[in-house]
Amino acid sequence: AQSVTQPDIHITVSEGASLELRCNYSYGATPYLFWYVQSPGQGLQLLLKYFSGDTLVQGIKGFEAEFKRSQSSFNLRKPSVHWSDAAEYFCAVGANYGQNFVFGPGTRLSVLP
Amino acid sequence: EAQVTQNPRYLITVTGKKLTVTCSQNMNHEYMSWYRQDPGLGLRQIYYSMNVEVTDKGDVPEGYKVSRKEKRNFPLILESPSPNQTSLYFCASSGRLAGLRDTQYFGPGTRLTVL
Numbered sequence: 346a347q348s349v350t351q352p353d354i355h356i357t358v359s360e361g362a363s364l365e366l367r368c369n370y371s372y373g374a375t376p377y378l379f380w381y382v383q384s385p386g387q388g389l390q391l392l393l394k395y396f397s398g399d400t401l402v403q404g405i406k407g408f409e410a411e412f413k414r415s416q417s418s419f420n421l422r423k424p425s426v427h428w429s430d431a432a433e434y435f436c437a438v439g440a441n442y443g444q445n446f447v448f449g450p451g452t453r454l455s456v457l458p
Numbered sequence: 459e460a461q462v463t464q465n466p467r468y469l470i471t472v473t474g475k476k477l478t479v480t481c482s483q484n485m486n487h488e489y490m491s492w493y494r495q496d497p498g499l500g501l502r503q504i505y506y507s508m509n510v511e512v513t514d515k516g517d518v519p520e521g522y523k524v525s526r527k528e529k530r531n532f533p534l535i536l537e538s539p540s541p542n543q544t545s546l547y548f549c550a551s552s553g554r555l556a557g558l559r560d561t562q563y564f565g566p567g568t569r570l571t572v573l
Contacts, residue, residue, distance in 0.1 A: 354498075379561070388548065389501075389564040435500055446491065446562070447517070448500035 347372040349436050349449035357455040358426050366421040366452050368436030378419040379437040380410055383451075389435065395419065406430070431456045460485045462565035464549050470571045471539060479534045479547060479568050487553030490532040491516070491562070492524065494545040501548065507532055539572045546570075 348371045358364055370376055380392040393404025400412040410421045419436060433453045439446035462483045471477055483490065488509045493501040493516075503516030505524040513524050521543055523535040532551075536543060546569050550562040 349500075381564075388566045391561050394561055437501075445506075445516075446503055448493075448502070450498055450500040 347438050347445065347447050349438050349447050351436055351449040351452045353452045355453045357457060359457045360428050361425050364423045364426045366434050368419045368449060369417050370419065370438045371417065372438050376438045378412060380421050381435045381437060382432050383435065384432045426456055428456045428458065430454060462549055462551055462563050464565040464568050466568060467566065468569050472573050473540055474538050477536050477539060481532045481549030481565060482530050483551040484530065485551060485553060487551035489553060490551045492534045493548045494518065495548060496545050541572045544570060544572050
């Protein structure tokens with residue numbers, strides 16, 4: 346069965362600093378990988394997704410993620426964090442169109458002024 | 459505007475009183491799912507539907523029922539709610555678009571409390 350781990354429960358960074366959120370997955374076939382963001386009291390917004398092709402994926406809000414098959418990882422990065430990036434971030438893996446979709450436990454990001 | 463709507467947004471009920479949370483999407487998506495979100499566990503899939511009259515269990519289906527009689531609607535039914543079903547629930551939909559792989563769109567969530 347597929348699974349997703351996000352080793353960091355909570356991360357705090359200063360505004361303007363770089364960010365990397367870690368995600369590791371376990372999946373039998375070629376994975377479809379996603380990063381979602383959830384602001385307090387809000388639903389989930391898709392940041393980016395990887396299905397195939399270029400392993401460096403660009404998303405919205407200046408985020409990018411790199412798929413590394415050898416490490417079973419899909420880490421999310423941003424070069425300069427803004428205060429508005431404070432939220433909870435979820436990595437997910439799944440088959441097509443939501444079938445057997447599995448989310449990680451989430452990483453809460455706090456941003457210091 | 460393309461969206462997934464859920465009703466109600468907030469619900470407090472008592473153990474054993476049947477309830478339904480509705481979900482509707484206006485994007486003509488074939489695929490719809492229900493998730494529950496609990497602290498430290500992320501989102502876990504309850505049920506999944508690939509099209510009208512086609513549903514399948516997710517990771518945590520016990521205590522829930524679903525139906526898909528129309529393409530746009532995917533209600534979640536709790537026949538006899540229990541306190542361990544207190545959670546935040548999300549509905550999501552996705553679909554095939556001109557041969558391109560699509561992604562899941564999430565509703566705003568329903569916060570359910572079972573006393």
